[in-house]
Amino acid sequence: MVxxxxxxxxxxxxxxxxxxxxxxxxxxxxAASARNAYSDGPEPIGYGQTISQPFIVAYMTEVAKPARGxxxxxxxxxxxxxxxxxxxxxxxxxTIEIVPELAREASTRFKMLGYGNIVARYGDGYKGWPEHxxxxxxxxxxxxDHIPQPLKDQLAEGGRLVMPVGNPxxxxxxxxxxxKKGGIIEKSLVPVRFVPLKRLGN
Ligand code: SAH
Numbered sequence: 250m251v252x253x254x255x256x257x258x259x260x261x262x263x264x265x266x267x268x269x270x271x272x273x274x275x276x277x278x279x280a281a282s283a284r285n286a287y288s289d290g291p292e293p294i295g296y297g298q299t300i301s302q303p304f305i306v307a308y309m310t311e312v313a314k315p316a317r318g319x320x321x322x323x324x325x326x327x328x329x330x331x332x333x334x335x336x337x338x339x340x341x342x343x344t345i346e347i348v349p350e351l352a353r354e355a356s357t358r359f360k361m362l363g364y365g366n367i368v369a370r371y372g373d374g375y376k377g378w379p380e381h382x383x384x385x386x387x388x389x390x391x392x393x394d395h396i397p398q399p400l401k402d403q404l405a406e407g408g409r410l411v412m413p414v415g416n417p418x419x420x421x422x423x424x425x426x427x428x429k430k431g432g433i434i435e436k437s438l439v440p441v442r443f444v445p446l447k448r449l450g451n
Contacts, residue, residue, distance in 0.1 A: 324374030
C-alpha cells in the first residue's frame with residue numbers, strides 16, 4: 250500500500266512513510282470490510298461515516314509537518330486511523346468525534362493498540378478543545394464551507410491547520426492555514442471529498 254499508493258504519488262516525508270507502514274489499517278475497520286483495508290479508497294465504518302483513503306491520510310499528515318515535541322488536535326476521530334498515524338510521530342494527539350458510538354469504539358481501539366498518547370472524547374469539534382490549546386497541528390477530517398474561527402484561534406504560532414473546505418455535498422479543496430506572526434497564510438491544495446462536518450443540535 251505504501252509503495253504503490255503513497256510513495257509512488259509523491260509522499261516523501263520519512264516520518265509519515267514510517268507511520269503509514271506501521272499502523273495496521275485493518276484493525277481500524279469493521280471485520281466485514283477488513284479485507285479491503287489496504288485498497289485505494291475510503292471504506293465505510295458504520296453510522297454513515299468512512300475511514301479516509303490511505304493516500305489522503307498520508308497527504309494530510311505530511312502537509313501538517315508532524316515532528317516529535319508537537320501536539321495536534323483532530324476533529325472527526327472516526328475509526329481513529331488518522332489519529333494513530335499522527336500519534337506514531339508526535340507527542341500527543343487530542344481527537345474529538347461527534348458520533349458517540351464511534352467515539353467509544355475508537356477509545357477502545359486506542360487502548361487495545363497501546364496508543365497512550367491519544368486523548369479522545371465525544372463532542373462537537375467545531376469549538377475545538379480550548380483546554381489543551383494551542384496546537385501545533387489541527388487536522389479536520391470532515392468538510393464545511395468555512396474554517397471554524399475557534400480552530401483558527403487555537404492554532405499555535407507557526408502552527409498548521411489542514412481542512413477540506415467547500416460544498417460539503419460535493420467536491421471540496423484541502424486548505425492549509427499557517428499562523429505566522431499573528432497573521433494567517435492560506436493555501437489551497439488538492440480537490441478532495443469528505444463527509445460533512447456536523448453540528449450538535451442541527
Ligand atoms: N479521521 C477519520 C475519518 C473519519 S470521517 C479516520 O481516520 O477514520 C469524519 C468523521 O468526522 C466522522 O466520524 C464524523 O462522525 C465526524 N464528525 C463530523 N462532524 C463532526 C464534529 N462537528 N465534531 C467531531 N466529529 C465530527
